[in-house]
Amino acid sequence: MSGIVGHIKSIRGLIVEVGFTGDERPEVREVLTLEGHPEVTLEIESFTADSDAVCISFTTSQLVKRGTKVVSLGSTISVPTGAKSLGRLYNALGQVADNLEEIGPDVPRRGIYQQAINNQVFASKDELLETGIKVIDFFTPFVKGRKIGIIGGAGVGKTVLIMELIHNIGKDPTKLAFFAGIGERIREGAELYQTLKDRDMLKTTAMFYGQMNENPAMRAAVGLSAATLAEYFRDEEKRDILFFVDNVYRHIQAGNELATMMGQIPSEGGYQATIFSDLKRLQDRLTSNANGSITAIQTIFIPADDLTDPAVQEISSQIDSVIVLSRAVAEAGIRPAVDLIQTSSSLITPEIVGERHYLLVTQVQAIMQKYDSLKNIIAIIGENELSPADRSDYQKAKKLIEYFAQAMFVTEALNGVPGQYFNREQTLSGVEEILI
Numbered sequence: 054m055s056g057i058v059g060h061i062k063s064i065r066g067l068i069v070e071v072g073f074t075g076d077e078r079p080e081v082r083e084v085l086t087l088e089g090h091p092e093v094t095l096e097i098e099s100f101t102a103d104s105d106a107v108c109i110s111f112t113t114s115q116l117v118k119r120g121t122k123v124v125s126l127g128s129t130i131s132v133p134t135g136a137k138s139l140g141r142l143y144n145a146l147g148q149v150a151d152n153l154e155e156i157g158p159d160v161p162r163r164g165i166y167q168q169a170i171n172n173q174v175f176a177s178k179d180e181l182l183e184t185g186i187k188v189i190d191f192f193t194p195f196v197k198g199r200k201i202g203i204i205g206g207a208g209v210g211k212t213v214l215i216m217e218l219i220h221n222i223g224k225d226p227t228k229l230a231f232f233a234g235i236g237e238r239i240r241e242g243a244e245l246y247q248t249l250k251d252r253d254m255l256k257t258t259a260m261f262y263g264q265m266n267e268n269p270a271m272r273a274a275v276g277l278s279a280a281t282l283a284e285y286f287r288d289e290e291k292r293d294i295l296f297f298v299d300n301v302y303r304h305i306q307a308g309n310e311l312a313t314m315m316g317q318i319p320s321e322g323g324y325q326a327t328i329f330s331d332l333k334r335l336q337d338r339l340t341s342n343a344n345g346s347i348t349a350i351q352t353i354f355i356p357a358d359d360l361t362d363p364a365v366q367e368i369s370s371q372i373d374s375v376i377v378l379s380r381a382v383a384e385a386g387i388r389p390a391v392d393l394i395q396t397s398s399s400l401i402t403p404e405i406v407g408e409r410h411y412l413l414v415t416q417v418q419a420i421m422q423k424y425d426s427l428k429n430i431i432a433i434i435g436e437n438e439l440s441p442a443d444r445s446d447y448q449k450a451k452k453l454i455e456y457f458a459q460a461m462f463v464t465e466a467l468n469g470v471p472g473q474y475f476n477r478e479q480t481l482s483g484v485e486e487i488l489i
Contacts, residue, residue, distance in 0.1 A: 055127025185474035198341030205378030233279035236303025272307035374398035424450030
């Protein structure tokens with residue numbers, strides 16, 4: 054309900070308690086702002102026993118202080134929709150952040166807290182999306198409407214890989230590409246925006262940023278804001294969406310920071326007790342239905358390179374394919390630094406990828422497992438002491454590791470090495486030649 058007036062009673066970090074005069078109260082999730090300062094945004098999280106509103110401040114400002122008068126806007130955080138919303142850069146509040154013209158009030162907006170549509174009836178069979186990256190198309194093929202996770206620690210190439218994927222498959226004019234930057238470096242966001250602009254790909258793109266310089270409220274909401282616009286184009290415009298997230302771990306981390314500020318008791322690993330629902334609320338909205346598809350590609354940071362971290366395990370359980378980037382592989386100079394043993398996909402079935410592809414993956418996985426067990430033996434007795442069969446498999450594994458290395462288009466300007474694109478048939482034929 055708009056126009057309800059209150060005042061700030063207390064402040065604890067980003068948590069602001071607001072008291073109201075009279076009997077009227079706004080709703081949970083409703084936006085409040087300071088009287089005379091509409092740039093300051095407060096969102097109602099809950100109410101106390103005394104009917105005071107517990108709010109989260111999305112704006113870090115000295116204007117937020119005790120006794121300041123606040124006014125309810127009668128609406129929730131929303132994002133613009135329609136054709137005019139494409140080609141723009143937004144913050145978590147759905148405000149343009151690209152220094153271009155403002156989006157006028159005539160453009161319809163949609164609140165970011167939408168219920169996920171559970172109707173996952175697909176209009177067609179599983180469709181493979183070719184990325185041109187050998188190791189991905191072979192081990193974790195992209196299937197339209199599914200979720201793919203790129204897992205790795207700091208500095209192993211997650212952002213470079215996702216930028217390459219945007220370059221290779223995001224330029225398809227029949228698909229829209231949405232990008233949610235959550236808690237990552239400002240420089241990386243600026244580089245991606247400039248790359249898309251230089252390649253004339255902005256017109257089929259919308260970008261949302263809540264980077265590491267912003268407060269946790271902005272970082273926690275930016276994924277939902279991006280998902281809202283993607284849902285609009287899926288359901289209303291019947292479009293297929295490519296949805297890139299860098300980094301979904303930071304979504305959980307931002308929620309954890311807010312939970313700590315609100316005094317909530319943590320659970321396993323120090324994360325918020327609501328870690329499952331916080332993630333599920335986002336992931337359930339990145340689904341496909343009879344209207345259109347959302348294919349989600351998400352990077353996942355591994356704290357301390359620990360794959361058993363509770364947050365990493367939670368994210369991994371909600372995606373279909375896991376691409377694991379290894380520091381050891383990166384240190385060996387192999388790019389992309391994919392761990393061929395830990396990388397896996399539930400979508401490698403004869404029904405989806407075909408009998409030929411399925412059998413090749415099975416053979417390669419067996420050889421790589423054998424290679425991993427032989428490494429320790431070779432370190433002790435040497436390769437010449439192996440049986441002919443073991444030596445042959447070991448050599449094949451080394452050739453496979455070299456084969457799946459590939460130059461990236463997005464790094465051409467940095468290292469001077471031209472990027473490479475391999476179609477699926479070339480990738481499968483190359484693996485077959487090694488296995489013969």
